[in-house]
Amino acid sequence: MSLALDQAAWTAAKVVFAIFGFGLGIAGFLGWVERKQSAVMQDRIGANRASIFGFRALGLFHPIADAIKMLTKEDFVPRGADKTLHALAPMISLGAGLFCLAALPFGGTVTALGRAWDLQPIASPVGVPLVLAVLALGAHGIVMAGYASGSGYGLLGALRGAAQMVAYEVCLAASLAGVLFLYGTLDLQEAVLWQVRHGLWGIFVQPLAFLLFLTAGAAATKRAPFDLPEGESEIVGYHVEYSGMKFGMFLMTDFVESIVICGLVTALFLGGWSVPGLNLPGMGALGGLLMAASFSVKVLLLLFLLMQIRWTLPRFRFDQLLDLGWKNLLPLSLLNFLATIWGIYLWR
């Protein structure tokens, strides 16, 4: 096989793994984690009835039952809805989230079988802005969904979503300015390598940026306490007019976006695929596996923390939400950026 073809096949394999294995796999698993974690912390048991041949497996079959239910439910499009946009919206949302997954650095470059294997599916010198930009594209899906359903509630939810996205995408990028300036790169892989070279995780250099990014990230995924665009208890949400698998795609989007945010945090603040004390790039195939494993474990731990926050805090009021974004997170991000620049300038 020619080298170019080989390369293309390897990239395709990586992308498929990132999207289907890592992304959708974890997203499905998160549905179970969400139920069980919230149940245990609220002194309940949680969904445990779905069974296969009498085996319940702690409710692990519920995501499968969910998927079957969503696939077989009636796909309802309300009268007055724009059919094309109505169908397109969830695809845009989910597609944008899934693309971001493929740009995460699951591992560095390892040498095995006489050639170098780069474990990042889509390597790009502008990885961070790329991921943030595509993630922000998901907001189009939300606005489209609200607009196309021909329902006032959907539209209100979409408007809330749009306002929230704009407020928090700004903070998302601004909070990263300092740390990226420090790393001197926009490439996710390079950012990880900087942390490996200096033996120092970003969270210790830029703790404030970590907090700000995590907060803004939680808001960007539209999950509680920032779930105003969905507002389940208020029946105002961009997806009120959705059912069946289209609704399922919106649900998936939330999980996928959470994974993307946690992946970004891992890469930029928690040393990415690196394990302190181990020289993974020099360990060949085993090193590659360990890289992917370490990255996944860090992402899962972060998801666990986000899930706990989601079930602990009550929802913000809408003005509080915008206040937090524009009046607190954004100025703090910019101050952090300025302080970082001054720090680097004085230190040099």
Add this chain to the structure above:
Amino acid sequence: MTVRPVERPRRTFGTQIYLLEVWRGLAITFRHLFVNLGRHALRALGVKTAAPGAVTIQYPEDPAVLGRRARTRHRLLKRGDGAPRCTACLLCETICPAKCIRITAEDAPDPRIEKRAKTFDIDLGLCVFCGYCVEACPVDAIRMDAQDVELSAYTRRDMIWNMPELLGDVPKLPRV
């Protein structure tokens, strides 16, 4: 009468920046999570713990826990001599907002009693469980304390309970 003044929680800088409060909330939920997980794990291994990991009642397998005064299915009461107390005054039928009680009256053999119910049907498929019938009854002949909440049936006709069933003389079985 005692008045207990509750001081309004003060807004300090600590609560305003919210981060500390988030940590305090997380501390509580994390504590519950890990304590419960530990209890579940210990119980799965057969170790007895002071409390179960969850307060959940596995309802269809374990019986539902009802309060003694819970408003449940209707029940017709009997006098000391075993005859139904109901005097067929129709007050309950009149007040019922769902119009789901149907009574037919007949002469009572006891000369001191004017009437008695010949049939007494309650359509539980229509009943809204308001309890007005119990309030209205002048002779305390009907109560809603049968401690029974599993009232579903496969047909609408089976939702109708007749007098012997309400008296508890015959068990409620689906009619064929």
